[in-house]
Amino acid sequence: MIFSRRLRGLVPVLLCLAATALPAAAADPIRILALGDSLTAGYGLPPGDAFPVRLEEALKARGHHVRVINAGVSGDTADQGFARLDWALAEGADAAIVEFGANDALRGIDPKVTRQAIDGIVGTLTGRGIPVLLAGMLAPRNMGPAYQAAYDPIFPEVAARYGVIFDPFFLEGVVLDPALNQRDGIHPNRAGVDRIVARILPKVEELIGRVRAKRS
Template sequence: MRRRTFCWRSLLAYGALTMLVNTTAWAAAPVTLLALGDSLTAGYGLSAQDSFPAQLEAALRAKGRDVRVVNAGVSGDTSAGGLARLEWALADKPHAAIVALGANDGLRGLDPANMRANLDAIVGKLQAAGVKVLLAGMEAPPNLGPEYAAAYRAVFAQVAKARIVALYPFFLDGVAANPALNQKDGMHPTGPGVAIIVGRILPQVEKLLDQVRP
Protein backbone atom coordinates (compact mmCIF):
# COMPACT_ATOMS: atom_id res chain seq x y z
CA MET A 1 0.00 0.00 0.00
CA ARG A 2 2.75 2.44 0.82
CA ARG A 3 4.51 1.71 -2.45
CA ARG A 4 1.29 2.23 -4.44
CA THR A 5 0.58 5.53 -2.63
CA PHE A 6 4.09 6.70 -3.43
CA CYS A 7 3.61 5.93 -7.11
CA TRP A 8 0.37 7.88 -7.27
CA ARG A 9 1.94 10.83 -5.52
CA SER A 10 4.88 10.74 -7.91
CA LEU A 11 2.56 10.70 -10.90
CA LEU A 12 0.53 13.59 -9.53
CA ALA A 13 3.67 15.59 -8.88
CA TYR A 14 4.95 14.88 -12.37
CA GLY A 15 1.62 15.93 -13.90
CA ALA A 16 1.59 19.18 -11.96
CA LEU A 17 5.16 19.92 -13.05
CA THR A 18 4.32 19.24 -16.68
CA MET A 19 1.32 21.56 -16.53
CA LEU A 20 3.46 24.27 -14.96
CA VAL A 21 6.11 23.97 -17.68
CA ASN A 22 3.49 24.03 -20.44
CA THR A 23 1.71 27.01 -18.90
CA THR A 24 4.97 28.92 -18.58
CA ALA A 25 5.85 28.19 -22.20
CA TRP A 26 2.38 29.32 -23.33
CA ALA A 27 2.62 32.54 -21.37
CA ALA A 28 6.07 33.25 -22.79
CA ALA A 29 5.04 32.79 -26.42
CA PRO A 30 5.29 36.05 -28.38
CA VAL A 31 2.29 37.66 -30.01
CA THR A 32 2.40 37.45 -33.81
CA LEU A 33 1.39 40.61 -35.63
CA LEU A 34 0.87 40.38 -39.38
CA ALA A 35 1.72 43.45 -41.48
CA LEU A 36 -0.23 42.86 -44.69
CA GLY A 37 0.54 45.42 -47.35
CA ASP A 38 2.43 46.51 -50.42
CA SER A 39 5.85 48.11 -51.00
CA LEU A 40 5.28 50.51 -48.10
CA THR A 41 5.16 47.48 -45.84
CA ALA A 42 7.71 45.37 -47.69
CA GLY A 43 10.35 48.08 -47.29
CA TYR A 44 11.01 48.98 -50.91
CA GLY A 45 14.44 50.60 -51.29
CA LEU A 46 15.31 50.05 -47.63
CA SER A 47 17.48 47.66 -45.67
CA ALA A 48 15.58 44.94 -43.82
CA GLN A 49 16.06 46.64 -40.46
CA ASP A 50 14.66 49.93 -41.77
CA SER A 51 11.40 48.42 -43.06
CA PHE A 52 8.10 49.20 -41.37
CA PRO A 53 7.66 45.72 -39.81
CA ALA A 54 11.20 45.70 -38.42
CA GLN A 55 11.00 49.20 -36.96
CA LEU A 56 7.54 48.51 -35.55
CA GLU A 57 8.73 45.32 -33.87
CA ALA A 58 11.70 47.18 -32.36
CA ALA A 59 9.42 49.95 -31.08
CA LEU A 60 7.01 47.45 -29.51
CA ARG A 61 9.84 45.52 -27.86
CA ALA A 62 11.20 48.80 -26.50
CA LYS A 63 7.79 49.18 -24.86
CA GLY A 64 8.23 45.78 -23.21
CA ARG A 65 5.92 43.90 -25.57
CA ASP A 66 6.98 40.47 -26.77
CA VAL A 67 5.74 40.80 -30.35
CA ARG A 68 6.90 39.27 -33.61
CA VAL A 69 5.92 41.38 -36.61
CA VAL A 70 5.63 39.36 -39.82
CA ASN A 71 6.44 41.25 -43.00
CA ALA A 72 3.66 40.27 -45.41
CA GLY A 73 4.24 43.16 -47.77
CA VAL A 74 4.58 42.59 -51.53
CA SER A 75 5.70 45.45 -53.73
CA GLY A 76 3.15 46.43 -56.36
CA ASP A 77 0.33 44.57 -54.65
CA THR A 78 -3.23 45.86 -54.93
CA SER A 79 -6.09 45.06 -52.59
CA ALA A 80 -7.02 42.21 -54.96
CA GLY A 81 -3.50 40.82 -54.71
CA GLY A 82 -3.61 40.98 -50.93
CA LEU A 83 -6.87 39.08 -50.89
CA ALA A 84 -5.50 36.43 -53.27
CA ARG A 85 -2.56 35.64 -51.00
CA LEU A 86 -4.30 35.99 -47.66
CA GLU A 87 -4.46 32.25 -46.98
CA TRP A 88 -0.69 32.08 -47.39
CA ALA A 89 -0.25 34.97 -44.95
CA LEU A 90 -2.50 33.26 -42.40
CA ALA A 91 -0.09 30.32 -42.30
CA ASP A 92 1.90 32.33 -39.74
CA LYS A 93 -1.12 32.07 -37.42
CA PRO A 94 -1.18 35.75 -36.46
CA HIS A 95 -3.02 37.02 -33.40
CA ALA A 96 -3.45 40.49 -34.90
CA ALA A 97 -2.99 42.20 -38.26
CA ILE A 98 -2.41 45.62 -39.75
CA VAL A 99 -4.00 45.80 -43.19
CA ALA A 100 -2.22 48.49 -45.22
CA LEU A 101 -3.39 47.92 -48.78
CA GLY A 102 -4.90 50.21 -51.40
CA ALA A 103 -2.03 52.51 -52.37
CA ASN A 104 -1.56 50.76 -55.71
CA ASP A 105 -5.31 50.72 -56.35
CA GLY A 106 -5.14 54.50 -56.15
CA LEU A 107 -2.02 54.82 -58.27
CA ARG A 108 -3.69 52.78 -61.00
CA GLY A 109 -7.01 54.58 -60.68
CA LEU A 110 -8.87 51.35 -59.95
CA ASP A 111 -12.53 51.37 -59.01
CA PRO A 112 -12.96 52.24 -55.30
CA ALA A 113 -15.98 49.94 -55.16
CA ASN A 114 -13.80 46.97 -56.07
CA MET A 115 -11.19 48.05 -53.53
CA ARG A 116 -13.91 48.21 -50.89
CA ALA A 117 -15.07 44.68 -51.70
CA ASN A 118 -11.50 43.38 -51.52
CA LEU A 119 -10.67 45.08 -48.23
CA ASP A 120 -13.97 43.99 -46.73
CA ALA A 121 -13.23 40.39 -47.71
CA ILE A 122 -9.70 40.58 -46.29
CA VAL A 123 -10.87 41.95 -42.94
CA GLY A 124 -13.73 39.44 -42.83
CA LYS A 125 -11.41 36.48 -43.44
CA LEU A 126 -9.00 37.72 -40.78
CA GLN A 127 -11.83 38.09 -38.27
CA ALA A 128 -13.13 34.63 -39.12
CA ALA A 129 -9.68 33.31 -38.23
CA GLY A 130 -9.84 35.08 -34.86
CA VAL A 131 -7.37 37.79 -35.86
CA LYS A 132 -7.76 41.31 -34.44
CA VAL A 133 -7.48 43.95 -37.18
CA LEU A 134 -6.26 47.51 -37.56
CA LEU A 135 -7.08 48.97 -40.99
CA ALA A 136 -4.71 51.63 -42.33
CA GLY A 137 -6.10 54.13 -44.82
CA MET A 138 -4.44 55.89 -47.75
CA GLU A 139 -5.00 58.94 -49.92
CA ALA A 140 -5.44 58.89 -53.69
CA PRO A 141 -3.03 60.78 -55.96
CA PRO A 142 -4.29 64.36 -56.50
CA ASN A 143 -4.13 64.07 -60.30
CA LEU A 144 -7.14 61.72 -60.26
CA GLY A 145 -9.46 64.53 -59.22
CA PRO A 146 -11.49 65.39 -56.12
CA GLU A 147 -14.40 63.05 -56.85
CA TYR A 148 -12.18 60.00 -57.13
CA ALA A 149 -10.17 61.08 -54.07
CA ALA A 150 -13.32 61.42 -51.96
CA ALA A 151 -14.71 58.04 -53.05
CA TYR A 152 -11.33 56.42 -52.50
CA ARG A 153 -10.83 57.91 -49.03
CA ALA A 154 -14.33 56.92 -47.94
CA VAL A 155 -13.67 53.23 -48.60
CA PHE A 156 -11.46 52.77 -45.56
CA ALA A 157 -13.93 54.34 -43.15
CA GLN A 158 -16.77 52.33 -44.68
CA VAL A 159 -14.95 49.02 -44.27
CA ALA A 160 -13.83 49.87 -40.73
CA LYS A 161 -17.41 50.77 -39.75
CA ALA A 162 -18.96 47.73 -41.41
CA ARG A 163 -16.47 45.32 -39.85
CA ILE A 164 -16.20 47.19 -36.53
CA VAL A 165 -12.42 47.48 -36.60
CA ALA A 166 -10.11 50.34 -35.71
CA LEU A 167 -9.00 52.70 -38.49
CA TYR A 168 -5.72 54.56 -38.79
CA PRO A 169 -6.83 57.14 -41.37
CA PHE A 170 -3.60 57.74 -43.33
CA PHE A 171 -0.64 55.35 -43.25
CA LEU A 172 1.79 58.01 -44.56
CA ASP A 173 0.65 60.71 -42.14
CA GLY A 174 3.49 63.13 -41.44
CA VAL A 175 5.63 61.72 -44.25
CA ALA A 176 3.76 62.07 -47.55
CA ALA A 177 5.00 64.84 -49.88
CA ASN A 178 7.99 65.62 -47.64
CA PRO A 179 11.15 65.27 -49.78
CA ALA A 180 13.34 64.97 -46.69
CA LEU A 181 11.48 61.83 -45.58
CA ASN A 182 10.99 60.12 -48.93
CA GLN A 183 13.20 58.39 -51.44
CA LYS A 184 13.93 59.96 -54.82
CA ASP A 185 10.71 58.57 -56.29
CA GLY A 186 8.74 60.75 -53.87
CA MET A 187 6.46 57.86 -52.90
CA HIS A 188 8.44 55.51 -50.66
CA PRO A 189 9.66 56.69 -47.26
CA THR A 190 13.26 56.60 -46.15
CA GLY A 191 14.32 54.89 -42.91
CA PRO A 192 13.72 58.10 -40.91
CA GLY A 193 10.38 58.46 -42.69
CA VAL A 194 9.36 54.97 -41.60
CA ALA A 195 10.38 55.87 -38.05
CA ILE A 196 7.84 58.71 -38.11
CA ILE A 197 5.14 56.38 -39.46
CA VAL A 198 5.88 53.90 -36.68
CA GLY A 199 5.83 56.59 -34.01
CA ARG A 200 2.45 57.89 -35.14
CA ILE A 201 0.71 54.54 -35.60
CA LEU A 202 2.22 52.96 -32.47
CA PRO A 203 -0.52 54.02 -30.00
CA GLN A 204 -3.21 52.37 -32.10
CA VAL A 205 -1.10 49.27 -32.60
CA GLU A 206 -0.74 48.98 -28.83
CA LYS A 207 -4.51 49.29 -28.43
CA LEU A 208 -4.88 46.53 -31.01
CA LEU A 209 -2.48 44.27 -29.14
CA ASP A 210 -4.32 44.91 -25.88
CA GLN A 211 -7.25 43.03 -27.43
CA VAL A 212 -5.17 39.93 -28.08
CA ARG A 213 -5.38 36.87 -25.88
CA PRO A 214 -2.80 34.44 -27.35
Protein backbone atom coordinates (compact mmCIF):
# COMPACT_ATOMS: atom_id res chain seq x y z
CA MET A 1 0.00 0.00 0.00
CA ILE A 2 2.83 2.38 0.83
CA PHE A 3 4.47 1.59 -2.54
CA SER A 4 1.17 2.14 -4.32
CA ARG A 5 0.68 5.55 -2.71
CA ARG A 6 4.23 6.55 -3.62
CA LEU A 7 3.70 5.44 -7.22
CA ARG A 8 0.53 7.47 -7.47
CA GLY A 9 2.40 10.47 -6.13
CA LEU A 10 5.11 10.09 -8.77
CA VAL A 11 2.69 10.05 -11.71
CA PRO A 12 2.25 13.86 -11.95
CA VAL A 13 6.00 14.33 -11.66
CA LEU A 14 6.69 11.80 -14.42
CA LEU A 15 4.10 13.39 -16.69
CA CYS A 16 5.67 16.80 -16.13
CA LEU A 17 9.13 15.48 -16.93
CA ALA A 18 7.86 13.78 -20.07
CA ALA A 19 6.32 17.03 -21.29
CA THR A 20 9.47 19.06 -20.70
CA ALA A 21 11.55 16.39 -22.41
CA LEU A 22 9.76 16.94 -25.76
CA PRO A 23 12.00 18.74 -28.29
CA ALA A 24 11.33 22.46 -28.27
CA ALA A 25 11.34 22.43 -32.09
CA ALA A 26 8.26 20.21 -32.14
CA ALA A 27 6.23 23.04 -30.60
CA ASP A 28 7.69 25.80 -32.77
CA PRO A 29 5.86 26.86 -35.95
CA ILE A 30 7.63 26.48 -39.26
CA ARG A 31 8.56 30.05 -40.24
CA ILE A 32 8.16 30.68 -43.96
CA LEU A 33 9.63 33.93 -45.25
CA ALA A 34 7.55 35.33 -48.12
CA LEU A 35 10.07 37.59 -49.85
CA GLY A 36 8.80 39.60 -52.76
CA ASP A 37 7.32 42.75 -54.22
CA SER A 38 3.78 44.17 -54.20
CA LEU A 39 2.29 40.82 -55.22
CA THR A 40 3.52 39.46 -51.91
CA ALA A 41 3.07 42.62 -49.85
CA GLY A 42 -0.63 42.88 -50.71
CA TYR A 43 -0.66 46.23 -52.51
CA GLY A 44 -4.14 47.77 -52.57
CA LEU A 45 -5.59 45.15 -50.23
CA PRO A 46 -6.61 45.14 -46.56
CA PRO A 47 -3.77 43.58 -44.51
CA GLY A 48 -5.77 40.41 -43.94
CA ASP A 49 -6.09 39.77 -47.68
CA ALA A 50 -2.38 39.77 -48.51
CA PHE A 51 -0.85 36.61 -49.96
CA PRO A 52 1.19 35.65 -46.85
CA VAL A 53 -1.87 35.97 -44.59
CA ARG A 54 -4.17 33.99 -46.85
CA LEU A 55 -1.47 31.35 -47.37
CA GLU A 56 -0.92 30.94 -43.64
CA GLU A 57 -4.66 30.55 -43.10
CA ALA A 58 -4.90 27.92 -45.85
CA LEU A 59 -1.94 25.98 -44.45
CA LYS A 60 -3.32 26.05 -40.91
CA ALA A 61 -6.67 24.81 -42.24
CA ARG A 62 -4.76 21.80 -43.58
CA GLY A 63 -3.20 21.13 -40.19
CA HIS A 64 0.22 22.76 -40.66
CA HIS A 65 1.77 24.61 -37.72
CA VAL A 66 3.26 27.55 -39.62
CA ARG A 67 3.93 31.25 -39.56
CA VAL A 68 4.20 33.03 -42.90
CA ILE A 69 6.23 36.24 -42.62
CA ASN A 70 5.27 39.04 -45.00
CA ALA A 71 8.56 40.39 -46.35
CA GLY A 72 7.04 41.92 -49.46
CA VAL A 73 7.86 45.51 -50.41
CA SER A 74 5.78 47.17 -53.10
CA GLY A 75 7.82 48.44 -56.03
CA ASP A 76 10.85 46.27 -55.33
CA THR A 77 12.90 44.88 -58.17
CA ALA A 78 14.82 41.64 -57.74
CA ASP A 79 18.01 43.61 -57.14
CA GLN A 80 16.38 45.62 -54.36
CA GLY A 81 15.07 42.42 -52.82
CA PHE A 82 18.57 40.96 -52.83
CA ALA A 83 19.91 44.11 -51.16
CA ARG A 84 17.54 43.70 -48.19
CA LEU A 85 17.79 39.94 -47.85
CA ASP A 86 19.85 39.97 -44.65
CA TRP A 87 17.38 42.39 -43.07
CA ALA A 88 14.46 40.17 -44.08
CA LEU A 89 16.15 37.17 -42.47
CA ALA A 90 16.83 38.99 -39.20
CA GLU A 91 14.02 37.29 -37.28
CA GLY A 92 14.87 33.88 -38.72
CA ALA A 93 13.28 31.64 -41.33
CA ASP A 94 12.96 27.90 -41.78
CA ALA A 95 11.97 28.21 -45.45
CA ALA A 96 11.46 30.93 -48.04
CA ILE A 97 9.15 31.73 -50.92
CA VAL A 98 10.89 34.06 -53.38
CA GLU A 99 8.66 36.16 -55.66
CA PHE A 100 10.25 38.91 -57.74
CA GLY A 101 10.57 39.99 -61.34
CA ALA A 102 7.33 41.74 -62.27
CA ASN A 103 8.75 45.21 -61.70
CA ASP A 104 11.97 44.27 -63.51
CA ALA A 105 10.03 43.30 -66.63
CA LEU A 106 7.62 46.24 -66.50
CA ARG A 107 10.57 48.64 -66.27
CA GLY A 108 12.57 46.87 -68.96
CA ILE A 109 15.51 46.20 -66.66
CA ASP A 110 18.32 44.25 -68.31
CA PRO A 111 17.53 40.55 -67.76
CA LYS A 112 21.19 40.01 -66.84
CA VAL A 113 20.65 42.23 -63.77
CA THR A 114 17.50 40.34 -62.82
CA ARG A 115 19.21 36.99 -63.27
CA GLN A 116 22.15 38.01 -61.10
CA ALA A 117 19.80 39.16 -58.33
CA ILE A 118 17.55 36.08 -58.40
CA ASP A 119 20.62 33.86 -58.44
CA GLY A 120 22.04 35.82 -55.52
CA ILE A 121 18.88 35.50 -53.43
CA VAL A 122 18.40 31.79 -54.05
CA GLY A 123 22.09 31.05 -53.71
CA THR A 124 22.30 32.89 -50.39
CA LEU A 125 19.24 31.14 -48.97
CA THR A 126 20.29 27.66 -50.03
CA GLY A 127 23.81 28.36 -48.82
CA ARG A 128 22.35 28.96 -45.37
CA GLY A 129 20.43 25.70 -45.51
CA ILE A 130 17.02 27.35 -46.03
CA PRO A 131 14.70 25.42 -48.39
CA VAL A 132 13.32 27.64 -51.17
CA LEU A 133 10.24 27.82 -53.35
CA LEU A 134 11.06 30.08 -56.30
CA ALA A 135 8.04 31.67 -57.97
CA GLY A 136 8.58 32.35 -61.64
CA MET A 137 7.57 35.39 -63.65
CA LEU A 138 7.10 35.91 -67.39
CA ALA A 139 7.92 39.02 -69.40
CA PRO A 140 4.96 40.98 -70.81
CA ARG A 141 4.62 40.02 -74.46
CA ASN A 142 4.70 43.66 -75.52
CA MET A 143 8.36 43.76 -74.47
CA GLY A 144 9.22 41.93 -77.68
CA PRO A 145 10.62 38.49 -78.47
CA ALA A 146 14.26 39.36 -77.75
CA TYR A 147 13.50 40.57 -74.22
CA GLN A 148 11.19 37.62 -73.64
CA ALA A 149 13.86 35.16 -74.78
CA ALA A 150 16.39 36.63 -72.35
CA TYR A 151 13.98 37.08 -69.42
CA ASP A 152 11.70 34.02 -69.27
CA PRO A 153 14.46 31.39 -68.76
CA ILE A 154 15.86 33.16 -65.67
CA PHE A 155 13.61 31.51 -63.12
CA PRO A 156 13.57 27.88 -64.31
CA GLU A 157 17.33 27.94 -64.86
CA VAL A 158 18.10 29.37 -61.41
CA ALA A 159 15.70 26.88 -59.82
CA ALA A 160 17.40 24.00 -61.64
CA ARG A 161 20.86 25.22 -60.70
CA TYR A 162 20.11 25.13 -56.98
CA GLY A 163 17.60 22.28 -56.93
CA VAL A 164 14.84 24.35 -55.33
CA ILE A 165 11.09 23.91 -55.68
CA PHE A 166 9.81 25.86 -58.68
CA ASP A 167 6.47 27.43 -59.53
CA PRO A 168 6.65 28.45 -63.21
CA PHE A 169 4.38 31.52 -63.08
CA PHE A 170 3.14 33.15 -59.88
CA LEU A 171 0.17 34.82 -61.62
CA GLU A 172 -0.96 31.71 -63.52
CA GLY A 173 -4.74 31.74 -63.88
CA VAL A 174 -5.02 35.27 -62.52
CA VAL A 175 -3.24 37.62 -64.92
CA LEU A 176 -5.50 39.57 -67.31
CA ASP A 177 -8.70 38.31 -65.63
CA PRO A 178 -10.72 41.39 -64.55
CA ALA A 179 -12.65 39.35 -61.98
CA LEU A 180 -9.43 38.42 -60.17
CA ASN A 181 -7.60 41.74 -60.31
CA GLN A 182 -7.90 45.22 -58.91
CA ARG A 183 -8.82 48.16 -61.13
CA ASP A 184 -5.20 48.64 -62.18
CA GLY A 185 -5.37 45.27 -63.94
CA ILE A 186 -2.04 44.29 -62.41
CA HIS A 187 -2.51 43.44 -58.74
CA PRO A 188 -4.76 40.58 -57.65
CA ASN A 189 -7.82 41.26 -55.53
CA ARG A 190 -8.77 38.93 -52.68
CA ALA A 191 -10.30 36.41 -55.07
CA GLY A 192 -7.13 36.52 -57.16
CA VAL A 193 -4.93 36.01 -54.10
CA ASP A 194 -7.04 33.04 -53.08
CA ARG A 195 -6.66 31.58 -56.58
CA ILE A 196 -2.87 31.91 -56.28
CA VAL A 197 -2.89 30.35 -52.82
CA ALA A 198 -5.00 27.38 -53.92
CA ARG A 199 -2.78 26.73 -56.93
CA ILE A 200 0.56 27.07 -55.15
CA LEU A 201 -0.47 25.25 -51.96
CA PRO A 202 0.87 21.80 -52.97
CA LYS A 203 4.29 23.29 -53.67
CA VAL A 204 4.30 25.08 -50.32
CA GLU A 205 3.43 21.80 -48.63
CA GLU A 206 6.39 20.25 -50.45
CA LEU A 207 8.50 23.09 -49.04
CA ILE A 208 7.23 22.34 -45.54
CA GLY A 209 8.12 18.69 -46.11
CA ARG A 210 11.72 19.67 -46.79
CA VAL A 211 11.83 21.61 -43.50
CA ARG A 212 10.44 18.66 -41.58
CA ALA A 213 12.97 16.34 -43.22
CA LYS A 214 15.75 18.63 -41.98
CA ARG A 215 14.31 18.67 -38.47
CA SER A 216 13.98 14.90 -38.20
